[in-house]
Amino acid sequence: MTSRGPATELSRDEARYIAIAAALPADGFPTVTAALAHLHIVQLDGISTLARAHQLTLTARVPESTITTVDDSLNNSSLPIAFDYPAHALSLVPITDWPLWAFRRRATRRHPQYPDRHARSALLDQITREGPLPIRRLRGDTESGAGWDWGPAKTAVEMLLWAGELASTRRNAGRRLFDLAERCLPAEYLTDQKSDDACLSQLLGHAGQALGVATADDLADYLRIPTPVTARLLPATRLTPVRVPGWEPAWADPDALARMPQPRRDPVFLGPFDNLIWHRPRVQRLFGFTQVLEAYKPAARRQHGYYVCPLLADGRLIGRADLARRGETLTILQAGLEPGPGPDAAHHFAHACRTLAAATGRSHVAFGTDATDPATAATLKSALDDVL
Structure with a gap:
C-alpha cells in the first residue's frame, strides 16, 4: 500500500x-x-x-x-x-x-x-x-x-x-x-x-x-x-x-x-447515457438534480418525456428537454428549466440546441405542440430566433 x-x-x-x-x-x-x-x-x-x-x-x-x-x-x-x-x-x-x-x-x-x-x-x-x-x-x-x-x-x-x-x-x-x-x-x-x-x-x-x-x-x-x-x-x-x-x-x-x-464554458445537452450523468446518486450529489430515464416506461408514466437530455451550463444542470429528429428538424417535444436557472438560461438553451442540431445533421430547430408552458416557450423561442 x-x-x-x-x-x-x-x-x-x-x-x-x-x-x-x-x-x-x-x-x-x-x-x-x-x-x-x-x-x-x-x-x-x-x-x-x-x-x-x-x-x-x-x-x-x-x-x-x-x-x-x-x-x-x-x-x-x-x-x-x-x-x-x-x-x-x-x-x-x-x-x-x-x-x-x-x-x-x-x-x-x-x-x-x-x-x-x-x-x-x-x-x-x-x-x-x-x-x-x-x-x-x-x-x-x-x-x-x-x-x-x-x-x-x-x-x-x-x-x-x-x-x-x-x-x-x-x-x-x-x-x-x-x-x-x-x-x-x-x-x-x-x-x-x-x-x-x-x-x-x-x-x-x-x-x-x-x-x-x-x-x-x-x-x-x-x-x-x-x-x-x-x-x-x-x-x-x-x-x-x-x-x-x-x-x-x-x-x-x-x-x-x-x-x-x-x-465548462459552452452549454451542452447531455445524452441520457452520458458518462457524467449515468449514475443517478452521483448526479444528485453533484448537481442536486434528479436524473431519470423514462424511455422504457409506459408513456402515461413519463414526467419529462421519452428521450430526455439534461442541459449543462455554467457548471450546473439548469434544465432538460425531450428531443427527437424529425426529418431535417431537431424537434423539442417537451422542455423545462430548473428553479432559479439564471438570466442567461434561455440563451444557454438556444445555444445548446444549435450545437446539437449541427451534431445530428439537422438544419432546423422547432418546438412541438405543448412542449412547455406558454411563457417559457415564448422566452425559449425568442432566444432560438436570436441564435439560429
Whole structure:
C-alpha cells in the first residue's frame, strides 16, 4: 500500500467543477480516438429517436464532429479503435484496454450460461468460414430478432463476446459484426496475463481520470464491479483521497486536483447515457438534480418525456428537454428549466440546441405542440430566433 498524506479538502463547488472538467474538458478532444482514450468507456444503446447513445456522448466532446463523422471514425479507420464490451452495460472500449478486461473474460468462462464445447465450436466454425457476421446470421430462423430476446444462440454469441473468443470492432448499417478476436484485434493486445487485482487497479485509475473526483460507489458503478472490491483496491491505485462535505470518503485523480478548473464554458445537452450523468446518486450529489430515464416506461408514466437530455451550463444542470429528429428538424417535444436557472438560461438553451442540431445533421430547430408552458416557450423561442 502506498503511503499517503492527509486527504485534500474540497468544497462541493470544487468537486462539481472537477467532475465536469474531467468528463467534458472545456476545449474537448481533437479526435474520437482521443475522447475514447480519456473516458475508456462509452455506453451503447439502441434507441435512435435523437441519435445513438455513443454518438451523443462523443459529439459532445469532439468539437465540430457529427454523428456521421463519429461512426466513420469507429467503422472506417484502417485499424479498429474500439471494441464492444460489457464494461458499463454494453459499451465502446478502446482497443488498448483489451488486456485490462481479462478479469471479466475469466469470470465469463465460469458463468453458468457460458456455452458448451459443441455450441462454441458451431459458432466459431461458422464465423471462421464466413467472416464477420451480424447476430441475425448467427441466431438462425428459430429465434426472435428482438434485441431483448436472448434465445440460446444470442446468449451463446454474447457469452463468447464477453469471454473474448469473439469481438465486435465494426458495424454494418448500425449492426454489430462478430468476428474471431484473433482475427480483428492487434496481436499485441490479445493477452489475459494480468491478474484480476492488477486489471481492476488500473481500470479504477482510468475511471478516476474520467470522473475527476468520485466515491468508491461511483467508481464501482463506472466499471460495474462490487463496491467492497473497489474500496479494497483503491489504496493501490494512482488516485488520492479527498474530503467533500456531505460525501462519503472520496478519491480524486491527481492531475484533476492540480488543475482545479472553472466550469465548462459552452452549454451542452447531455445524452441520457452520458458518462457524467449515468449514475443517478452521483448526479444528485453533484448537481442536486434528479436524473431519470423514462424511455422504457409506459408513456402515461413519463414526467419529462421519452428521450430526455439534461442541459449543462455554467457548471450546473439548469434544465432538460425531450428531443427527437424529425426529418431535417431537431424537434423539442417537451422542455423545462430548473428553479432559479439564471438570466442567461434561455440563451444557454438556444445555444445548446444549435450545437446539437449541427451534431445530428439537422438544419432546423422547432418546438412541438405543448412542449412547455406558454411563457417559457415564448422566452425559449425568442432566444432560438436570436441564435439560429
